[in-house]
Amino acid sequence: MIAPMDHGEHDIARRAADLASRVPEPLAALARIAYNYRWSWFPDGPDLFGSVDPHRWELCGENPVRLLQEASGESLSRAAADPELLARAASLERSLRAEMAGSAAPDPPRQERPIAFFCAEYAIHCSLPVYAGGLGALAGDFLKEASDRAMPLVAVGLMYRQGYFHQRVDTSGRQHEYWLDTDPERLPIALVTAADGRPLTVSVPIWDAQVVAQIWRVDVGRVPLFLLDAERPDNSRLARWITSQLYVGDPITRLAQYALLGIGGVRALEALGVEPGLVHLNEGHAALASLELARAETARGVPLHAALEAARQRVVFTTHTPVPAGNDTYPAEEVSDALGTFAADLGLDTDSLVRLGRFHPDDDEEPFGVTQLALRMSRTANGVSRRHGGVARAMWQALWPERPIDGVPITHVTNGVHLPSWLGAAMRRLLDRHLGEHWPQRAAEPATWAALDAVPDKELWAVRNQQRAELVDFVRDRSMADRLARGEAREYVQAASRAFDPGVLTIGFARRVATYKRLHLLVQDPDRSLRLLAGERPIQIVLAGKAHPSDDEAKHVVQTIFSLKGAPQVGARVIYLHDYDIGMASRLVQGCDVWVNLPRPPLEASGTSGMKSVANGGLQLSVLDGWWAEGYDGANGWALPGDVDTDHAAQDARDSAELYRLLEQEIVPAFYARDAGGLPREWLSRIRGSMRSLVPMFCAGRMLDDYTERVYRTNGSPGE
Numbered sequence: 001m002i003a004p005m006d007h008g009e010h011d012i013a014r015r016a017a018d019l020a021s022r023v024p025e026p027l028a029a030l031a032r033i034a035y036n037y038r039w040s041w042f043p044d045g046p047d048l049f050g051s052v053d054p055h056r057w058e059l060c061g062e063n064p065v066r067l068l069q070e071a072s073g074e075s076l077s078r079a080a081a082d083p084e085l086l087a088r089a090a091s092l093e094r095s096l097r098a099e100m101a102g103s104a105a106p107d108p109p110r111q112e113r114p115i116a117f118f119c120a121e122y123a124i125h126c127s128l129p130v131y132a133g134g135l136g137a138l139a140g141d142f143l144k145e146a147s148d149r150a151m152p153l154v155a156v157g158l159m160y161r162q163g164y165f166h167q168r169v170d171t172s173g174r175q176h177e178y179w180l181d182t183d184p185e186r187l188p189i190a191l192v193t194a195a196d197g198r199p200l201t202v203s204v205p206i207w208d209a210q211v212v213a214q215i216w217r218v219d220v221g222r223v224p225l226f227l228l229d230a231e232r233p234d235n236s237r238l239a240r241w242i243t244s245q246l247y248v249g250d251p252i253t254r255l256a257q258y259a260l261l262g263i264g265g266v267r268a269l270e271a272l273g274v275e276p277g278l279v280h281l282n283e284g285h286a287a288l289a290s291l292e293l294a295r296a297e298t299a300r301g302v303p304l305h306a307a308l309e310a311a312r313q314r315v316v317f318t319t320h321t322p323v324p325a326g327n328d329t330y331p332a333e334e335v336s337d338a339l340g341t342f343a344a345d346l347g348l349d350t351d352s353l354v355r356l357g358r359f360h361p362d363d364d365e366e367p368f369g370v371t372q373l374a375l376r377m378s379r380t381a382n383g384v385s386r387r388h389g390g391v392a393r394a395m396w397q398a399l400w401p402e403r404p405i406d407g408v409p410i411t412h413v414t415n416g417v418h419l420p421s422w423l424g425a426a427m428r429r430l431l432d433r434h435l436g437e438h439w440p441q442r443a444a445e446p447a448t449w450a451a452l453d454a455v456p457d458k459e460l461w462a463v464r465n466q467q468r469a470e471l472v473d474f475v476r477d478r479s480m481a482d483r484l485a486r487g488e489a490r491e492y493v494q495a496a497s498r499a500f501d502p503g504v505l506t507i508g509f510a511r512r513v514a515t516y517k518r519l520h521l522l523v524q525d526p527d528r529s530l531r532l533l534a535g536e537r538p539i540q541i542v543l544a545g546k547a548h549p550s551d552d553e554a555k556h557v558v559q560t561i562f563s564l565k566g567a568p569q570v571g572a573r574v575i576y577l578h579d580y581d582i583g584m585a586s587r588l589v590q591g592c593d594v595w596v597n598l599p600r601p602p603l604e605a606s607g608t609s610g611m612k613s614v615a616n617g618g619l620q621l622s623v624l625d626g627w628w629a630e631g632y633d634g635a636n637g638w639a640l641p642g643d644v645d646t647d648h649a650a651q652d653a654r655d656s657a658e659l660y661r662l663l664e665q666e667i668v669p670a671f672y673a674r675d676a677g678g679l680p681r682e683w684l685s686r687i688r689g690s691m692r693s694l695v696p697m698f699c700a701g702r703m704l705d706d707y708t709e710r711v712y713r714t715n716g717s718p719g720e
């Protein structure tokens with residue numbers, strides 16, 4: 001045995017020291033801070049790096065490593081001579097060190113074996129492009145909250161060299177996709193090396209090759225995230241492509257990704273010397289991890305059946321996708337081709353492996369599903385909202401043919417969001433002033449939020465106005481850039497510079513453009529929509545979201561929206577922003593007064609963007625599906641019915657009529673009703689009610705409490 005592994009801590013420290021040695025000595029602290037994403041959720045973190053060189057910070061995509069690599073000598077010297085900036089850096093480094101040493105932890109870290117969290121995507125920060133949307137945002141928030149609570153957790157994912165696609169829309173509203181290469185040398189991550197100084201690698205038999213993966217370490221506060229990467233000279237072009245693109249269109253490549261993530265991920269932990277007590281599969285992509293856990297048992301001589309059961313006892317599974325097409329399935333031959341060697345190593349013939357991924361193992365026609373495998377091979381399973389728990393029990397009931405739907409062992413843990421990551425600076429300052437020191441640690445306790453009642457209306461309104469005004473600046477700047485890039489007529493480009501008004505009711509609708517999200521309801525009656533935009537009490541709407549490259553129906557909806565752009569009010573009151581990402585999401589949820597979500601029930605598993613909006617004082621106008629079905633109390637926002645209707649056209653007509661009615665008769669009048677001092681008293685009391693009732697329920701702290709009690713500490717699967 002060589003010296004015990006250090007899990008890559010030294011590799012991170014070496015990279016940080018290397019960067020520190022290339023900047024003026026007084027800025028060394030900044031280089032060290034840059035290599036732990038914890039900076040991104042200290043209130044002063046982003047501003048601190050921005051202060052070095054604001055324009056360069058923006059050009060670098062808010063990547064602190066690039067900032068320090070690319071800023072001019074002049075900017076760096078200026079920063080190095082700025083005593084105020086240096087004091088802030090020193091203070092942030094002290095906080096970071098204290099926290100890493102454990103002194104700031106609410107509970108001292110327990111010496112348990114860690115939970116290994118597996119996910120195909122992580123949205124940690126906009127500078128680390130290994131995410132697509134909601135699942136990644138949830139996973140990123142999960143890691144950050146686990147870090148804040150010093151939970152023993154390690155995370156495993158893939159290092160996509162091109163990430164998810166970027167989006168450009170042309171003048172007709174047609175979406176175009178492009179990919180950008182990520183250069184890991186310019187990211188705050190480090191390749192984990194073995195004792196001999198070479199990259200630590202694992203290999204996984206996929207197709208007829210041994211695919212070799214190296215491992216990047218990313219520090220997310222106290223939680224290490226390990227990303228597997230097949231971009232190795234020992235791999236063929238085909239094998240290297242496996243970790244090229246997230247949610248790549250080709251299903252066979254995706255199956256290879258799942259093998260690398262699940263099997264390779266477990267092997268990587270073993271190579272790192274991490275022995276997880278539990279493996280948490282966040283969505284089905286990593287389902288093969290359970291079989292690798294079993295393979296390790298059989299290699300120790302445990303008989304196959306006992307090995308599979310032992311593995312099952314160490315795995316918990318969260319399903320996120322009530323849309324059947326979102327749960328990947330594969331014909332048996334593709335599974336045998338890709339995983340034949342692995343199955344043989346496990347002592348399982350491929351036919352038996354495929355059977356583990358079927359509802360009805362004996363049905364030779366049935367394909368292999370990763371979700372079926374995950375459900376069969378986990379000791380507990382959960383959906384991500386109360387309603388989704390029920391939907392998932394019905395959807396997967398065939399796996400438990402002897403049980404009624406209510407007895408299907410799938411429970412739920414409703415999603416939550418990491419508040420320090422999503423709060424605007426103005427709201428954060430307000431809460432810091434009124435909720436007491438260390439309030440984020442008490443965010444899941446309703447009593448914490450009772451203090452909101454003492455916040456003067458004037459202060460709350462000032463925060464809302466400030467965050468809306470910041471959004472307006474952002475929207476003008478981005479939309480001008482987008483319109484210029486599309487080659488729009490000059491007049492329409494200039495309309496963007498006057499777009500939006502900081503005093504106008506601002507509505508946001510931004511998320512993945514998928515048909516079930518029903519963006520089209522906003523323009524169901526174009527004339528009525530146009531009337532809402534004009535008039536004395538207007539609204540303005542910011543839209544954003546990418547459609548999956550192969551989802552033509554969704555892409556078409558964006559074109560429909562664009563077909564209205566010629567109308568006079570539209571150019572300045574409706575903005576569709578290109579290339580939605582978490583950086584943009586945070587600006588939108590911070591600035592919008594009303595956040596709209598119109599999924600076709602029951603297809604929204606949870607949704608989380610609305611929770612981010614609530615924390616910033618945004619009010620919800622949503623279908624009673626996903627999280628809103630348990631959050632709405634009749635007064636803390638507005639609701640559209642959540643009934644299921646197979647007549648989609650009729651449902652859309654009803655829902656859009658109700659949407660217009662709520663906007664015209666309730667929302668617009670409430671926003672514009674002002675008292676003598678210019679304050680919208682009713683609106684502000686609604687914001688207070690919304691935050692008081694919803695933030696403690698839908699913060700990530702509550703989510704982790706629930707996972708700890710209902711999933712990690714539970715052996716059986718109670719159902720409900």
Ligand SMILES: *Cc1c(COP(=O)(O)O)cnc(C)c1O
Nearest residue numbers: 133134511581582585607608609
């Ligand atoms: C929060 C978030 C989501 C989730 O959006 P929903 O509306 O809840 O589906 C998607 N994408 C990004 C970039 C996010 O930050």
